[in-house]
Amino acid sequence: MRAHLARVDAVIVQAVIAGALSFSHLHDVAAAAGQDGWKAWAYPVSVDLLLVAAWRRMRQSQRAGQAAGGPRLWFLVALAASLGANVATAGLLDLDDVPAWLRVTVAGWPAVAFFGGTLLAHAPHIPESRTAAPVVTDAATAPEADSSARERLDRKLPSEHPVDPGPAPEPAPAPVTAPASVPAPAIALPPALVDRVRALADEHRSTTGRPADPDAVRARLGLPPSMTASVAAHL
Structure with a gap:
């Protein structure tokens, strides 16, 4: 825990020092360039705020899997303004005799920053994509869940997804009745x-008292x- 706090403190201290130096160079x-009084202090605030806003919008677009060309462009513009001011104060530029192009750039910066900040602020909000956690069902309740899902699907099918019943089944052919056997003449x-x-x-009748069987008589003959x-016709 202490090591983590030490790392966080070091990052915060480094960020504060770098921000203060960049803020001072922009001022x-x-x-x-001729911007005196409160205007000179407003310039570094404008540059740093545009830098942070563009970086945040760029990260949101990247997490959502969308193009981040616009936020990246304004991030590079703000970074160029901050880096240019830091380099200009390194002795490469005579601050007592500032060239005309630098005066024009500093004077036109408020319009550029306002336009970039407006575009970033009115860009559609992009929610961060979140992966849905898989639903784990118990093995014992899986058949019940499947049956309930099928019941819900069956209830929805008639109104939402009508099912084509297909061609009507052909009537079964009537059974063919074999003709009755005709006794031989x-x-x-x-x-x-x-x-x-x-x-x-x-x-046979006198012996048994019953009429004779035609097959038995035929067999005896x-x-x-x-x-x-x-x-049988003669019995």
Whole structure:
């Protein structure tokens, strides 16, 4: 904690010293260019405020992922004014005999600073982009969450996202009913075979008391299965 405070104190002290020196150099140049009294003290305030405002707006644009060309331009303009005043007071310029171009530059600075500050102040506010934290759901409640989400989606679909039902299904074809089997026509039996069939039927009735089965009679006579109808016609 103490090491952190020591680093912060060192930065603050360094910033105060640098700001005071730059402030003094800007005041001296403005006074040498004919801006006396309170006006000479207003120049360094104007330059430093434009420098800080442009830097802040430039950082906001960069964090939001947008172009920062305008704030960067005004930051460079304010930096050039501050750096130029510091260099001019290093003995490279005779402050007792200031050239005309420097007088014109100092006299025109208020309009430039006012224009730059107005543009920076009226620029649209850019909120800093923040990454949404991922939502962690418990494994036990995941199916319930999924079902509720599906229910909400189903409720919204009819009004917000109508679903195309698609072509109507074709009616199922009616089942084909197989035609009923038509019994084969009875084959005419010779009279002798007819008498034999009736004799076997009478014998079976007298023995069992029940009518004879056509298949049984046919089997006793040794006739093929196709003759069952003919045998039954004579019983």
